[in-house]
Amino acid sequence: MMGAGSIVVVRNLVKRFGDLTAVDGVSLKIEEGEVFGLIGPNGAGKTTILRIMATLLLPTSGYVNILGYDAVKEAGRIRPYISYLAEDAGTYRNLSGREYLYIVARIYFDSNTEASRAVEEAVRISGLGERVYDKMKTYSKGMKRRLQIARALMTRPKLAILDEPTAGLDVFHAKHIREVVIRHVKEGGTVVLSSHNMLEVEYLCTRVAFIHRGHVLFEGEPKAIINELGVSNLEEAFIEVVGR
């Protein structure tokens, strides 16, 4: 069983796709109220780890526990308490943003009042205004991304799994989303995210793990990592660790 306050416990996680080993013996622990960042180049295994946490993929071996439930045997019990934002999450072209949010809200909440409250919250997070009534095929890439982040956070998940949450957003909207993530954590949520944006990770995350070729190379608080490695920022720290 997991330790007190641990939302995610991953032990010796291995995931293979045929001949390819995407994740090779990863162990992690994410505590309640953390913003945990997975950092690594393309193909490092970040998305595979997040998909396993989101109950989309099964581990080849190892153990994953989310919110006290076994991610393999009790996936159905985990899903009501988590939200997953895929890196390339799309939208339903012919639904309006509001219709989509309301359909998702009704899946998560039993009462219409709660569902409506969640939708209003999502509209506020997305910042789409009146455009939320338009069909999603008319949205820009950034608008779709904002709507999906709003969808992921409106259900007030205990664990939000965000794969590249600000990818494709301009600086203003990216800043807005970072603030929304921080507020979500302050309100009792926990977030695990992946990002290529080291500045963003440094600003947002309470702890990070450097992932490379399916392995965790380094783990800790961003400032502690920077101090320990004697570099000026997280980007330099990552290059230093990977280059060893």
Added chain:
Amino acid sequence: MRKLFSLVEKEVKDLLRDPRIYIGLVVPVVLMPLLGFLMSTSMGSSIEAGVERLKIAVLDCDKTALSNALLNLSMSLGADVKMVDAADLDTAVGEARKLGSNALLVIRKGFENDLVNFRKASVELYVVMESMSLGSIGAYTAVEGVLALSSKFFSNMLISKLNPSISPDVVRDPFNISTRSILKDKIIEVPPQVLFNQLLMGYSIMIPLLLLMLSITVVQFAATATAVENEEKTLETLLTFPVTRYDILLAKLLGSSILAVIGSILFTGGFILYFNNMLSLSGFNFPVEDVSQLLPQPPPESLILLTVSLLLAILFVTSLGVAIGALSSDVRMANSLLGVVIVPIMIPSFLMMYGDLDTLPLALQLLVYALPTSYPIMIAKDMTMTPISFETIIGIPYSAALTVLVLYATSMLLAPEKLLTIQYGLRLRGARRRQIKELDNQSTLG
């Protein structure tokens, strides 16, 4: 149920607003009646033009009072009769063509003599075929009509000459035949031809055709709805929601089926309007009275069997559609894979539309019995004419078992692990194929 309704709402709204599907739903309603109207107008005007411009050139080799009477009779029936004077047939044909006639009528010498001696008189008819249009056929039918009426007139004249006290109609057609049909030991007050026209149209053509349309529409909708989820990258998100994969599958099945039923109703409407337009055409109007009231009503158990088999058939094809869509990375790939499924679905419908199952080769019979889509057609064909066959009854549990198997396989496919792994494998194979092709190209260029 709340979760399921939300998912069904998503399916129906997203599909119904898709212009590609919207066009598919609306086009038959507009196109079919329009097609019927255009075809009937075109055919009608061709026939009318052929009849209105009926010009008959006549080579009268007999030149007697009775041959002259035949010509006058033809003129009185509306034909534009022009005499030609020629020594042989070729010259007569040339003359007829010059006059722009539709036909050349040759009255051979001895016409009157044969008639007054109660022998068959020779008349030859040469019809000018201007084109392979209905206009030429219309002209031919009109000339034949004129000759048939003239023949009847002469027949009456000859019979009256023999015995003025008897009716020529009785001599010509002494039997008063009234034909009835026996159906399931019950006498139906209509001839078999009338029954055949209505039953053939209703049970042997309309029902298989509608089921075929329904199957094709539903499999397309289900495959498109699922493939779009892959194409737009929404399936991955959907699979993380707190819903079971059975909810997702059921929502896809229900959403696609609802739209397919709407599509089929619209298609039926369009098809009926098409037939109404076609059948309103002069010459295509069969004097068929409504015999549906006279037919023995199908037993209730056959209607239950029909409903069950229809539901199973729809579930079966929809599951196949979802499976195809789930395995396809985009709609284009789904459409390519659909061809593999649609063709076997179409074959039994066509086989049963135009023939009896028992007379088919064994391999085709097995194909028909193997598909759940065949059973509603079999039941529809059997339920009015004969008791439902044993093979058909056995087919219901067989269809149910096969449908459950396909549903289970499709739901397993919707497990994210399997789906993502299969899709990953397919992508990897595609990438490897491309790599090998590139290497081949490079070595060829080198």
